[in-house]
Amino acid sequence: MAGNSQRRNRRTTNKKGATVGSGGQRRRSLEGKGPTPPAEMRKGHKKNRIANAQAKRSVSAQSRRPSGRGAKATAEMVVGRNPVVEALRADIPATAVYVQQFIDSDDRVREALKLATDRGVPLLExxxxxxxxxxxGLNHQGLVLQIPPYEYAHPDDLVADAADQGEDPLIVALDGVTDPRNLGAVVRSVAAFGGHGVVVPERRAAGMTAGAWKTSAGTAARVSVARATNLTRTLEAYQKAGLTVVGLAADGDIELQDLELLSGPVVIVAGSEGKGLSRLVGETCDLLVRIPMPGGAESLNAGVAAGVVLYEASRRRA
Structure with a gap:
């Protein structure tokens, strides 16, 4: 008889609707899934297939690139969600953003994708x-930003740039400075005080990495950075071209405020905070100058010291 069946789980009503214990599945099914991802990230889309092919070719090329002495500069990788977002915010040049397949998206991933899309940086899955x-094997968290190799100028180009502007060269050379943030700070000061470029040695020195770009606050896009095979020989070449080479040293013979030569063609040489100028570079300098520090500090890092001297040079030239 109807209604008297002893079979378990038999449906005895035609009433429709959510059953007890559904766990809110119907509610969740109605929730939005967020903004539509870019075409490059949508599986099955033509742009997604093209991006995947480009990623495989790029990865393969990375593995075949030579390394060691004599190898050409390769692209730098910024790894991790926070570093990638910060690099994109700072407008650091980028050639691609690699995104892991089936990535667990969060606010940082979404912001990175939006920033990259707004700037026209390719998204590669x-x-x-x-x-x-x-x-x-670094902890990339599913996000990697590829930065193109920096195109360094030749040391002679900095003098030529000053001549094109009808100005006496004002150049900063760094000796043994290995912190990219110091290099970025020097680049920023050169831009602020009307300098014509920065020279760094090829070996055992900081280069224009993502950290240097970030510290420069975008000024690296308009200030030339040159690489010298041999810094001592480069300084000697500058001397032959009529520039005065001024080294910064805590035991310098002349105080900064007494240096009249800053109004003419000059190269300011700053060393590392710990070791200062190397012996050969110090002997090559025409003058060794000290920055007076009434507060009693023993030394300044290269970025701060160069900024102080560049300000004094700018003041005298004005």
Missing amino acids: AARPELDRITA
Whole structure:
């Protein structure tokens, strides 16, 4: 008889609707899934297939690139969600953003994708093993930003740039400075006080990495950085071209306020905070100048010291 069946789980009503214990599945099914991702990130889209192919070719090229002495500069990788977002915010040049397939998206990932899309930086989807390989096993968190190799100028170009502007060269050379943030700070000061460029040695010195770009606050886009095979020989070449080479040293013979030569063609040489100028570079300098520090500090890092001297040079030239 109807209604008297002893079979378990038999439906005895035609009433429709959510059953007790549904766990809110119907409610969740109505929730939005957020903004539509870019075409490059949508599986099955033509742009997604093209991006995946480009990623595989790029990853393969990375693995074949030579390394060691004599190798050409390669692209730098910024790894991790926070570093990638900060680099994109700082408008650091970028050639691609690698995004891990099936990434667990959060606010940082969404912001990185939006910033990259707004700037026209290609978004390339890659499998986790590929990202592990190109980042040498670092914790990339599914996001990797590729920065193109920096195009260094020749030391002679800085003098030529000053001549084109009808000005006496004002150049900063760094000796043994290995912190990219110091290099970025010097680049920023050169831009602020009307300098014509920065010279760094090829070896055992900071280069224009993502950290240097970030510290320069975008000024690296308009200030030339040159690489010298041999810094001592480069300084000697500058001397032959009529520039005065001024080294910064705590035990310098002349105080900064007494240096009249800053109004003419000059190269300011700053060393590392710990070791200062190397012996050969110090002997090559025409003058060794000290910055008076009434507060009693023993030394200043290269970025601060160069900024102080560049300000004094700018004041005298004005």
